[in-house]
Amino acid sequence: MDASGFRGPWDTVVDLGAGDGATTAHISHLFKKVYATDVSAPMRWALARRKFTVLNVNNWDKTGPFNMILCLNLLDRCDRPNTLLNQLRDTLAPGGRLVVALVLPFSPYVETGERGDHKPMEYLPIRVSGLEEQVATVIDSVFKPVGLRCLVWSKLPYLCEGDLRQAYCFLEDVIFVLEAEEGTEQRIKEPIKENERTGCVKKD
């Protein structure tokens, strides 16, 4: 947050797709009010047990605006990621920060989506290989067109369940800290050209 220039206020945070709230718990003491959502009933129960206010996945945005929104490892698990990104931009308080974590290589899998085949209704245009290239594509072709500006990004290891050959798979989890661009009604509708890279800073 320091690297992104965020100075508060630290009133409200919402963690979307928070799972059991283990990550939310690490930052909850920083805020006066902590909200969370999850589409899974057992996860909502776990979140409520931690005393977070659990919001409905279909109208969580009505409780905003929020000073901070966490969207950690959700864009590749939800049915309509582009619709969600637009909601995120609209629900951020002025000067607020959106934190998105995305496992790369991007591989969407929707547990219970409208299509019924675990594929999302909306695709994000991340088709390239190589981490740095994917990060640039996410910033330029996913965030920028919806009026979200990347301020800093970093990466962490992401461990997920493996198979018979190896217990864990090691993937990259890229963390983006974003702000809503002013005058989002003027947001870019045209595809972003290859040479229009943002000046977003990587932090280790």
Ligand SMILES: C[S@@+](CC[C@H](N)C(=O)[O-])C[C@H]1O[C@@H](n2cnc3c(N)ncnc32)[C@H](O)[C@@H]1O
């Ligand atoms: C990969 S887990 C990430 C959990 C946690 N955010 C983390 O990073 O450890 C994705 C979570 O998103 C939830 N989820 C999927 N679609 C959702 C939606 N549309 N709204 C809220 N939660 C959703 C799933 O139930 C699951 O708990």
